[in-house]
Amino acid sequence: MSSPALIDAAAVRGQLKAWLVEQAYPLWWQAGADRVNGGFHEKLDLNGKPTNDARRARVQARQVYSYSVAARSGWNGPVREAAEHGLTFFLNHYRRPDGLFRTKVAPDGSCLDDTVVLYDQAFALFALAAAQSATPESRVPEEMAVALRQRLLDTLHHAQGGFEESHPRTLPLLSNPHMHMLEASLAWMEQGGDKGWRNLAEEIVGLALTRFIDDDMGGLKEFFDGDWHPQAGTPGRIVEPGHQFEWSWLMLRWAGLTGSKAAADAAWRMIAVGEGSGVDPARGVAMNALLDDLTPHDPVARLWPQTERIKCAVLAALATRDDPQQSDGYWSMAAAGGRGLMKYFDTPVQGLWRDRLNPDGTFVEEAAPASSFYHIVCAIQELDQALAKAGHPG
Numbered sequence: 001m002s003s004p005a006l007i008d009a010a011a012v013r014g015q016l017k018a019w020l021v022e023q024a025y026p027l028w029w030q031a032g033a034d035r036v037n038g039g040f041h042e043k044l045d046l047n048g049k050p051t052n053d054a055r056r057a058r059v060q061a062r063q064v065y066s067y068s069v070a071a072r073s074g075w076n077g078p079v080r081e082a083a084e085h086g087l088t089f090f091l092n093h094y095r096r097p098d099g100l101f102r103t104k105v106a107p108d109g110s111c112l113d114d115t116v117v118l119y120d121q122a123f124a125l126f127a128l129a130a131a132q133s134a135t136p137e138s139r140v141p142e143e144m145a146v147a148l149r150q151r152l153l154d155t156l157h158h159a160q161g162g163f164e165e166s167h168p169r170t171l172p173l174l175s176n177p178h179m180h181m182l183e184a185s186l187a188w189m190e191q192g193g194d195k196g197w198r199n200l201a202e203e204i205v206g207l208a209l210t211r212f213i214d215d216d217m218g219g220l221k222e223f224f225d226g227d228w229h230p231q232a233g234t235p236g237r238i239v240e241p242g243h244q245f246e247w248s249w250l251m252l253r254w255a256g257l258t259g260s261k262a263a264a265d266a267a268w269r270m271i272a273v274g275e276g277s278g279v280d281p282a283r284g285v286a287m288n289a290l291l292d293d294l295t296p297h298d299p300v301a302r303l304w305p306q307t308e309r310i311k312c313a314v315l316a317a318l319a320t321r322d323d324p325q326q327s328d329g330y331w332s333m334a335a336a337g338g339r340g341l342m343k344y345f346d347t348p349v350q351g352l353w354r355d356r357l358n359p360d361g362t363f364v365e366e367a368a369p370a371s372s373f374y375h376i377v378c379a380i381q382e383l384d385q386a387l388a389k390a391g392h393p394g
Contacts, residue, residue: 002392005328005335009314009383010392012338016380017073017394019345024376025075027351029067029082032370037108039063039089043367048349051367054104054112057120060090061127062374068130072381080134087131091144094124099151118163121152122180129187145188149196160228161207172223172231175212176243178204182250189257205254205263208247214239217292218269220247237292241278242305244270245286249312249382252319264319271312275333279309283361285340301357303344303372307379309337314386321390331390334383341379 002010031048032041040063041050067082093109094101096116101124104113125145132141156163162178165171185201211228213220219239223231230236248267255264277294279286286305288298317330344354344363353372356364384394 003324003328003331005331006387006390006392009317009331009335009338010387010394012335012342013380013383013387013392013394015342016338017384019342019351020073020377020380021075023351024373025067025070025073025077025351027349028063028370028373029077032063033082033085034089034107037089038085039093039109040086040370041107043369044352045367046348046352046365048352052107054106056104056371057090057094057101058123059369059371060086060094061120061123062371064090064127065130066373066377068127068134069377069381073377073384083131083134087127090124090127094120099147100155101148115166117166118152118156118174118177119180121148121156122177122184124148125184126180126187129184129191129193133191142188142193145184146194146196149200158228161203161211162228169226171226172235173226173228175208175220175222175224178207178212179243179247179250182208182254186250186253186257201254202258205251205260208251209262209266212247213266213270214292217273217294218266219244219273219290219292219294220270221292234291234297238297239273239278239290239292239294240288240305241274241286241290242288242302242308244274244278245305245308245312248274249308249315252312252315256315256319267312267316271316274309274312278305280359283340283343283357283359284336285343285357286337299359303341303353303355304375306337306341306344307375310334310341310379311382313337314383318386318389334386337379338383341376 031044034041039060042053042055042059043051045051064083064086070079093105096102100116101120102111102114103117103120106112125148128141128145155167158164165173182201182204185197188197221230222238223235225231248270251263251267254260277290285301286309287301291297313330313334317327320326352368354363355369
């Protein structure tokens with residue numbers, strides 16, 4: 001017999017999937033894809049019209065992922081055409097002669113910023129993994145990804161583990177791009193990539209356990225000096241609830257693949273930090289940032305932390321199935337995260353989203369960033385897949 005918490009999570013899943021398949025995927029393909037220049041628009045305004053913003057590499061890569069996996073959610077639109085539309089623009093306009101990816105181009109594809117930053121390389125690896133899963137008959141995405149991985153190890157590898165931000169060096173060093181490098185590595189591992197992906201993931205997990213996570217507080221920090229010590233002053237004290245959730249989701253996946261107790265233990269502590277101190281009960285949403293004493297630092301609540309709250313909660317619920325009371329607590333957390341996320345979908349044009357919720361409960365009036373779609377898609381799919389494993393296929 002299903003628990004009320006599980007039934008509640010399944011009901012939230014139904015609402016989220018319907019919105020995704022019936023509203024969001026069609027809108028962002030019809031209005032969000034640039035039929036003139038190729039690729040995807042950076043933003044849609046609240047009337048559903050594209051803005052003319054410069055295009056960041058990370059956004060194009062995220063849209064490649066979002067459409068590569070669209071069929072898993074039940075979208076019956078032109079999945080392959082949409083994914084190839086994004087991938088072609090991404091490879092043609094962001095990939096440099098050295099095989100690394102530049103940061104930003106104009107809508108017509110002309111280069112605006114040729115800088116290589118680690119975050120964008122992580123999303124290139126992630127997009128290539130999604131493209132490979134969508135086109136298993138071709139090995140080109142995998143070959144590109146392996147070459148990019150080696151190039152990063154040759155040019156940006158840090159002597160103490162992990163990676164520099166850029167070359168020449170820029171400080172502070174950041175944990176966040178490493179999170180996405182781990183995400184990409186796990187994506188490749190899960191579809192049978194070579195042992196280099198496991199090696200890379202293991203290195204990043206080790207760095208997180210020894211450098212990024214504060215042993216006393218249990219939370220993971222963001223900004224570091226050149227030797228992987230927390231940056232001096234306030235930046236070195238920042239703890240983002242959304243990243244506690246996102247890292248815990250990845251650590252639980254790693255623990256599932258390898259049996260790592262250390263990774264699982266770290267995940268439980270990060271979830272406790274994020275859920276216990278990072279969620280504003282008045283608004284029902286995860287806020288942007290705390291300090292390391294777990295007091296609020298930035299009480300604005302962006303959309304994306306709500307998605308990460310769902311993702312870690314459903315994996316935690318599955319991992320604790322032997323303790324029904326504990327598992328139900330995580331299903332309730334997932335449902336609460338889903339309801340928090342749906343607040344952002346109340347827009348004049350269905351299929352758009354808000355990005356920033358103020359402390360007073362009002363949303364910032366601004367265009368919908370395409371960058372959020374990847375977070376939304378992944379969260380809804382994780383919720384759907386976890387519920388199926390728990391006996392509630394959607």
